[in-house]
Ligand code: HEC
């Protein structure tokens with residue numbers, strides 16, 4: 001009873017009890033590896049990627065782009081597999097961001113080719129009319145300070161070799177930020193996709209006027225950026241000639257479908273043609289009907 005009459009002793013005892021609680025609940029977990037998960041497939045940033053991360057921070061890319069996909073259906077459908085705690089082990093500080101004036105970039109790695117990124121960074125409006133992303137072409141004229149990077153890697157505890165640092169000397173800030181973008185999200189497994197059609201399927205919407213109209217809209221929104229508004233080729237090949245993946249001669253409907261649905265990888269084979277890679281996949285976003293409509297539209301151009 002009497003302890004309640006001794007305010008000083010009571011205060012000291014309460015403080016001690018709270019401190020014990022704090023140590024148990026906060027300090028121990030801080031040093032336990034269980035609270036700092038790291039994905040097995042996660043690789044430390046290379047010197048160039050780390051330099052690119054600095055460029056990303058310097059230019060405030062995170063004012064417009066988040067790097068955090070929430071486990072909500074709409075987000076996963078739009079951006080891909082939701083973010084895992086173990087992905088961020090090498091991020092000091094995190095670049096999750098809180099605003100999305102532009103799309104989330106957590107899964108951008110490998111979505112486009114380097115060439116696409118150079119084009120987009122130099123002039124976003126060329127690829128997306130009405131994009132409010134600033135142009136960053138001037139980054140190509142700025143070089144990376146290799147000495148700074150060496151210090152920064154030491155401070156963050158990244159493994160590096162003299163050669164890594166040496167290789168930075170002829171790289172621009174644009175090279176670095178693109179190398180960084182290309183590694184984002186690559187440690188996370190992409191779920192194997194169910195094929196949307198069976199091998200040998202024919203286009204049910206071939207020469208269907210309504211489907212061609214729909215396909216034209218889909219094309220202008222999504223494909224014109226790389227294949228040109230007239231489909232005569234730009235970053236991607238001409239779609240109006242009778243040459244598919246660099247070999248003249250016709251191609252089956254189902255092959256065309258799978259190029260569009262699943263994209264292409266370097267050296268992947270389609271009807272004995274070798275892809276060079278760089279065509280993104282659209283199956284997740286479009287579904288069967290939209291893809292067949294685009295195929296109808298492409299076929300309609302071919303016959304003109
Ligand atoms: C003022 C806001 C803003 C800033 C700052 C900004 N972006 Fe963007 N970004 C956008 C918008 C809007 C889009 C969507 C339209 C487009 O692709 O141009 C976009 C698109 C992108 C894309 C393509 C995403 C996709 O999935 O298609 C990449 C990559 C990208 N930005 C990288 C960057 C990098 C790197 C920086 C910093 C050097 C940056 N952005 C700064 C607004 C911004």
Ligand code: HEC
Pocket residue numbers: 112113116218219222223224225226227235236237238239243244245246256259260264265266274275276277278279280282294298
């Ligand atoms: C980011 C740029 C990009 C976008 C966007 C893009 N493509 Fe492609 N596409 C390519 C590249 C690059 C190739 C060459 C692929 C290869 O060699 O592996 C290609 C190849 C193709 C091919 C094979 C054509 C041929 O002549 O060899 C077709 C068909 C195609 N794309 C259709 C589409 C459609 C339809 C869309 C829109 C839904 C689209 N592409 C959007 C870059 C793109």
